[in-house]
Amino acid sequence: MDFKWTAHRFSGGTLALDVANSVILRTAADRSIDRFAEPEQLDAFAAAAMRLCAEPLPALVPPTVQDRASFLALREAIDRYFRRRIEGMDDPVLLADLLDTAARVLRAAHDESGLATSTARSALRLATRPDDGRLKICPNCGWLFLDRSKNKSRMWCDMTVCGNRRKASRHYRRTKDEGPR
Numbered sequence: 431m432d433f434k435w436t437a438h439r440f441s442g443g444t445l446a447l448d449v450a451n452s453v454i455l456r457t458a459a460d461r462s463i464d465r466f467a468e469p470e471q472l473d474a475f476a477a478a479a480m481r482l483c484a485e486p487l488p489a490l491v492p493p494t495v496q497d498r499a500s501f502l503a504l505r506e507a508i509d510r511y512f513r514r515r516i517e518g519m520d521d522p523v524l525l526a527d528l529l530d531t532a533a534r535v536l537r538a539a540h541d542e543s544g545l546a547t548s549t550a551r552s553a554l555r556l557a558t559r560p561d562d563g564r565l566k567i568c569p570n571c572g573w574l575f576l577d578r579s580k581n582k583s584r585m586w587c588d589m590t591v592c593g594n595r596r597k598a599s600r601h602y603r604r605t606k607d608e609g610p611r
Contacts, residue, residue, distance in 0.1 A: 433465065435478030441588040443484045443576030446553035449475075449545075450509040451573040451587075466502065469495075476545045484578075485552060488543040500535050501546040507531040508553045512574050516565045528553060568592050 442448040452475065454463040465471050476490040493501040511528040514521050532550040539547045556565075556576070564577045569585065570592035577584040586592040 433471065435474055435482070437482050438588045438591050439465075440479065440482040440484070441575055441591075442573065443578055444552050444556055445479060445483050445485050445487065445549055446508050446556050447512070447574045447576060448479065448483055449505050449549045449552075450512065451575075452505065453509070455572065456509065457572050466505075469498070472498070472501075472545070479545070484576075487548055490545045490548060491541045491543055493544065493546045494540065497535075497538065497540070497544075497546055500531070500538060501549070504531050504535050504546060504549060504553070508549075509574065512556070512565060513567065515561065516567050516574065520561065525557065528557060 439451070440448045442451050452465040454465065455461045466475070472492040476492040480487050480490055507524075507528045511521070511524040514524055532553055535546045535550040541547065559565075563582050566575055566577050566584070567573070568575060568587035571587060573587040573592075575584075575587040
């Protein structure tokens with residue numbers, strides 16, 4: 431499958447959330463796609479993240495074959511913890527799992543500029559942020575994102591993609607229900 435890491439794929443606002451969002455349609459098991467299922471996508475993601483991620487990043491080194499499982503475990507711990515936190519359930523067990531997984535990644539770090547190391551640090555920074563309503567879940571695609579708008583009013587991970595899709599869908603349903611004019 432041909433796939434490109436575009437700016438839309440980095441709409442989470444932090445590296446940790448962008449990594450968590452690498453699973454497309456996570457909540458729809460029958461349609462879910464793991465973009466890291468193909469190992470070469472990790473290399474492409476690391477290269478694109480340096481250009482497109484909202485956080486300033488060093489030159490990122492993708493995880494080695496040996497470190498891949500712990501990186502993917504970190505991705506899942508990030509998603510589980512922050513998704514529940516956004517839903518209003520700041521589960522201490524999920525936080526402990528995130529901290530433990532991040533610690534394992536950091537202890538095993540071969541390279542300070544590794545994608546796994548940078549992701550762990552990003553997740554830890556995000557976990558220490560006060561819960562100020564800026565962490566959100568896109569109602570269209572289910573991605574996690576950090577709302578950096580002044581008044582915390584951002585609804586979509588990316589207005590040009592998810593916002594437009596939702597608005598077009600609403601318009602289609604409304605015109606279909608009204609019938610021909």
